[in-house]
Amino acid sequence: MTWREYHDLTKHSAESLRRTQHYLDWTNMPNPFRHYEGVPILDLSADPPAPQMSALEVLEGKTGNTLARNGAEFLSQLMFYSASISASKRVPSTGYTYTLRVNPSSGNLHPTEFHFSTHGLVDWSDGLYHYRPSSHMAEQRAIGDFGGKLVGTSAPLVFVLTSIAWREAWKYRHRAYRYCLHDIGHAWQALTLAARSIGCESFALGHFSDDRVAEWGLLSQDEWPMLIVGLHGPSIPVRVLDPVETILFGGQPNRLSEEQVPYPLIEAVHAVTKLTMEATIPPLGQPKESGRGDISLPPHLSTSRNFGDVVRTRRSALDFKGGDASISFPQLATLLSSTKEALFADFATARFVHLYLYVHRVEGLAPGVYRYWPEHAELEKIKEGDQRLVAAALSLGQDLAGNACLAFSMIGDFQSAARSYGDRGYRYVHFEAGAIGQRMYLASEALGLRATGIGAFFDEEVNRYLCLSPELGQVVYHFAIGYPVPDPRLEA
Ligand SMILES: Cc1cc2nc3c(=O)[nH]c(=O)nc-3n(C[C@H](O)[C@H](O)[C@H](O)COP(=O)(O)O)c2cc1C
Known part of the structure; x- marks a missing residue:
């Protein structure tokens, strides 16, 4: 399998739609919320203040500010304006209600999970966390300095965005891998722009060894690391560092549905796009010549x-x-x-x-x-x-x-x-x-x-x-x- 074969095999055409016999098995719909159970759950501060800088200015590159005094306030503001629940919809005929989030997602199925490591935040233990959007809380999966292992230096805040492909594949079948990748792009900018609106810059790494990051992040088998995003900036409330002993909790991932249907094309394209060892970014190619319009x-x-x-x-x-x-x-x-x-x-x-x-x-x-x-x-x-x-x-x-x-x-x-x-x-x-x-x-x-x-x-x-x-x-x-x-x- 190559990326090209996967791409060609998942193209929509009149013929491919005619051939499709897929129906949605609502009884087996994956839970859009991952929880790691059996770990300490930490509150993020309630009602974080809205970043006041104009959204268009943030998009142009201007940096805002925050008055967060400690880790819980800072993380609360960051996650509330990048990944939390922001609305709900109610289907009038059935009364069924479901949630919507700050970051969009194909089919509202939300394959993306936000994990992060912290280092030196005020009143917040250094460790590895998973964001729980359903209650705007952080699951503490380990104590210790994990960010350093990942980005080389001990950044105060390092995110790992993961995809659970089954959530998308349940509806979109083999084409779903494309949507998982799109959703990561959306989540990346949701995070980066929220960070900027409260005074920090970010840098993303895509070129990493997948298995090493999965191991580092104590990731469940069904979560694939896709993007690392490191944040830095003077607005992150940090303290003098004390050495911390590493303690792993891990936690038990919740089961998302009764049965997980295999999608071999997705497994295959994911495997060929993996890097198996530390990889350095190849030197820049020649930029293509820019064209002009009239x-x-x-x-x-x-x-x-x-x-x-x-x-x-x-x-x-x-x-x-x-x-x-x-x-x-x-x-x-x-x-x-x-x-x-x-x-x-x-x-x-x-x-x-x-x-x-x-x-x-x-x-x-x-x-x-x-x-x-x-x-x-x-x-x-x-x-x-x-x-x-x-x-x-x-x-x-x-x-x-x-x-x-x-x-x-x-x-x-x-x-x-x-x-x-x-x-x-x-x-x-x-x-x-x-x-x-x-x-x-x-x-x-x-x-x-x-x-x-x-x-x-x-x-x-x-x-x-x-x-x-x-x-x-x-x-x-x-x-x-x-x-x-x-x-x-x-x-x-
Ligand atoms: C990668 C991606 C693909 C999408 N494709 C479609 C689409 O083909 N048709 C459509 O009506 N909406 C599409 N959407 C919109 C989603 O259905 C929508 O984001 C989701 O229902 C959540 O609603 P919200 O964006 O209001 O939070 C797409 C969104 C994303 C991020």
Whole structure:
């Protein structure tokens, strides 16, 4: 198995949909919450204050501040604005209620888990923890200095984001690995931007030995480490360090469902994208030459909506209002500019994801398909004319991609990623797409719009429609932005 075989085998087509006999076995739906039982559970402070910096400024790279006095206050604020429960929905016909979180997730199935090690936080034991979003608490899985083992130096806070692929595969079967990777990209930016809003910077590592990190993190067999994120900065409340003795609790992972159905393609692609020993990042390849467009984007906008409110009210639109309402050209420029900032990660030596836009209703811009060239803030016209039917049809017939004001195909340059990082590069292209998606979710919300990530599309039809040669890349993620229709199921 190679990344390419997995990718080809999990493409949607009219034929693949016809062949699918899958039905959802609700009695075996995996629990979206992992708990490690039998370990100390530590409270995080109640009602953490909302980070006040404007969300758009955080997206541009400005750093906020926090007045957290100790570890519990700091961690509470960080997790509340990156990974906690932020709303619920109630199905009127059945009364069934389920929760939604600050970070989005394909099918709301939440394959991502947040583990972290702390070192030297005030009034907080150094150790290894797992975040429990269902009660906004931390499960203490070990005492000791674990971050140092992982990132070489003893950083005050080091996260390991893991995926439980079965949670996604229950619904999306073999294609689910792609969504797990997208979700990691979303979670990474949710964490990084929340950290920045309270005064710290982060750096992500994707190029690590999987088995060593799994062992370090005392991870259950069904959790796969995907990304390490180290945080640093003066706002983290730290104390003078005393040496601590290591004590392992580990804890018993809860069982997520009666039966775990095997998905051999997922196991296989995960295995080929693993690194089995310490790996160093290969030297930089030659950056691809940037292109130019003939349409310059206007300056971007600023809004005062604060980061805390934006992330807690972010939601995916179920569908968008069609009709005449458009977004302005400066709003579009702001959305695009939110994706531009360099991503701080060992694998982000080049950008592998490019944006193609299906413009339906943007004032001052004719409907059509455009390619975004970030270096010069320009758009290149690729096709003219109404794209509403096409965008919806390509997105597996989902109306929202046609009813939005604009939709996107994110195009992943898998070949360049594979040249730089081998099969591991497959993960990085998806992380980048998820990261761009997360940034556009927040920029949309800050501008009074709403967004939806779209993982389901007819792969080859998109590649053909956009006339993509393999050197240009393949579609990796779809996205839509506009004015949402109200969702009657949503509760605060
Ligand atoms: C990677 C990814 C793929 C998604 N794909 C779709 C999709 O194809 N269609 C759709 O309507 N929503 C899609 N969504 C939106 C999720 O359904 C949504 O995030 C989830 O229900 C949680 O809701 P929230 O975003 O409001 O928290 C996707 C989200 C992500 C992160």
